[in-house]
Amino acid sequence: MIPTFSTLSNFVSFIWKRTTPLKYRSFIYVPVLLMVLFFIASCQSTTPKILAAAQNDSTPGLIALPQPLPISKAEAEHFRSACEHWYDSALMYRGFNGGMLVAKNGNIVFEKYTGTVHLPGSDLINAVTPLQIASTSKTFTAMAVLKLWQDGKLNIDDELSKYIKNFNYPGVTIRSLLNHRSGLPNYLYFMEDLGWDKKKLATNEDVLDYLITKKDELENITSPNTHFTYCNTNYALLALLVEHVTGKKFPDYLQQTFFGPLQMKNTFVYVPVDSVKPTLSYDWRSRPIPQNSSDGVYGDKNIYTTPRDLLTWDRALLSNKIFTPETLAQAYTAYSNEKRGVRNYGLGWRMNVYPDGKKMIYHNGWWHGSRAVFIRLLKENATIILISNKDFHTIYHAKALCDLFGSYFNGEEDEEGESSKGSDLIGPVQPAATLPQVSAAPVSKKNSKLQRMFKDKNKVRNH
Numbered sequence: 001m002i003p004t005f006s007t008l009s010n011f012v013s014f015i016w017k018r019t020t021p022l023k024y025r026s027f028i029y030v031p032v033l034l035m036v037l038f039f040i041a042s043c044q045s046t047t048p049k050i051l052a053a054a055q056n057d058s059t060p061g062l063i064a065l066p067q068p069l070p071i072s073k074a075e076a077e078h079f080r081s082a083c084e085h086w087y088d089s090a091l092m093y094r095g096f097n098g099g100m101l102v103a104k105n106g107n108i109v110f111e112k113y114t115g116t117v118h119l120p121g122s123d124l125i126n127a128v129t130p131l132q133i134a135s136t137s138k139t140f141t142a143m144a145v146l147k148l149w150q151d152g153k154l155n156i157d158d159e160l161s162k163y164i165k166n167f168n169y170p171g172v173t174i175r176s177l178l179n180h181r182s183g184l185p186n187y188l189y190f191m192e193d194l195g196w197d198k199k200k201l202a203t204n205e206d207v208l209d210y211l212i213t214k215k216d217e218l219e220n221i222t223s224p225n226t227h228f229t230y231c232n233t234n235y236a237l238l239a240l241l242v243e244h245v246t247g248k249k250f251p252d253y254l255q256q257t258f259f260g261p262l263q264m265k266n267t268f269v270y271v272p273v274d275s276v277k278p279t280l281s282y283d284w285r286s287r288p289i290p291q292n293s294s295d296g297v298y299g300d301k302n303i304y305t306t307p308r309d310l311l312t313w314d315r316a317l318l319s320n321k322i323f324t325p326e327t328l329a330q331a332y333t334a335y336s337n338e339k340r341g342v343r344n345y346g347l348g349w350r351m352n353v354y355p356d357g358k359k360m361i362y363h364n365g366w367w368h369g370s371r372a373v374f375i376r377l378l379k380e381n382a383t384i385i386l387i388s389n390k391d392f393h394t395i396y397h398a399k400a401l402c403d404l405f406g407s408y409f410n411g412e413e414d415e416e417g418e419s420s421k422g423s424d425l426i427g428p429v430q431p432a433a434t435l436p437q438v439s440a441a442p443v444s445k446k447n448s449k450l451q452r453m454f455k456d457k458n459k460v461r462n463h
């Protein structure tokens with residue numbers, strides 16, 4: 001505890017009289033006392049800030065995540081060097097505008113940012129610059145619904161009509177929305193086809209209203225749970241489900257349940273009526289892409305965040321602090337097995353499921369000029385994150401970096417991204433003939449130098 005001014009003054013007077021000759025007391029005492037009092041006043045003025053910081057660290061409702069597991073300096077340097085080489089070859093000099101982060105055991109082993117928020121501009125993108133992650137937002141929407149299921153607030157095998165009374169599509173369950181097996185058409189197309197005013201921003205409620213009132217005019221409706229069709233309508237409805245069950249707006253629920261407790265301070269759901277202006281996105285020629293009528297819908301997109309905040313999200317999912325293993329098992333189960341192959345979809349998560357049972361859990365994003373990659377290697381506890389606000393397809397080649405941590409692609413590229421149809425894209429598409437050639441970037445058999453970096457003989461073993 002810091003003494004008061006009066007207590008300190010009396011103390012200084014007592015010591016002064018005991019230790020200072022009488023002839024010096026009159027002209028030395030006052031300056032010394034003032035200096036001491038000024039020092040104490042400074043301490044008192046800063047003490048509340050220190051206490052406030054300490055209180056913030058222990059504020060009820062915050063979720064304290066476990067400390068990252070240590071890795072050796074040799075491992076960290078190996079990962080950093082390999083990632084830097086890939087970044088410089090694939091992104092740095094090819095037009096990338098955004099950030100990339102790679103982590104092992106929750107430790108950041110590589111992090112780099114390139115470009116500016118505005119093109120052209122001087123406002124550099126950095127670790128706290130929120131960027132649109134497009135369909136990667138679906139991971140938050142899905143986990144919000146699963147949190148309500150885990151808490152007993154809903155049953156994911158119930159039909160949506162149990163919670164949204166006027167929803168007139170029998171057989172469409174919450175689970176079928178989560179795993180894209182609902183059979184519903186994509187609002188990105190039917191809203192405009194059925195006469196929506198393109199000058200007016202649509203909302204989630206507008207999407208629901210069109211589904212209900214214009215059902216007889218809708219095309220491409222199929223029976224639920226017959227096959228996988230990636231559809232943004234599913235996640236627009238899931239955001240509404242969260243609102244109906246909780247009585248809270250979807251952005252508020254995410255803020256109170258995930259963003260706030262995890263201290264994801266640079267993450268938010270964009271709503272057009274907010275005063276916060278979103279970071280613009282740009283096409284491959286660096287031309288700004290304006291918003292359109294679909295930008296008012298959230299749940300399928302419209303979360304802005306940073307690579308560091310996404311790493312926090314990844315660590316939270318691994319921590320068992322929010323979700324039980326049983327809940328996560330539901331999320332990471334492959335639900336669409338009509339076709340052979342490793343690619344599949346869980347509840348809000350894309351995945352590659354390999355013959356040995358190993359899974360690569362991930363989700364890409366693409367909306368206007370914004371692109372995102374969020375890869376989680378659960379077995380190796382490794383995370384690869386890229387976000388860009390300039391249309392740049394090459395970021396999806398970052399999957400090649402998975403071979404740094406385990407045997408996934410064996411040096412072969414995986415070209416999957418977010419397809420334009422049935423996905424995120426509304427706006428100009430980069431012509432295939434003018435795509436930048438990135439011969440040195442992705443790991444492939446044609447690039448022996450990068451290939452050697454990912455071969456077992458050069459790879460630091462995981463512990």
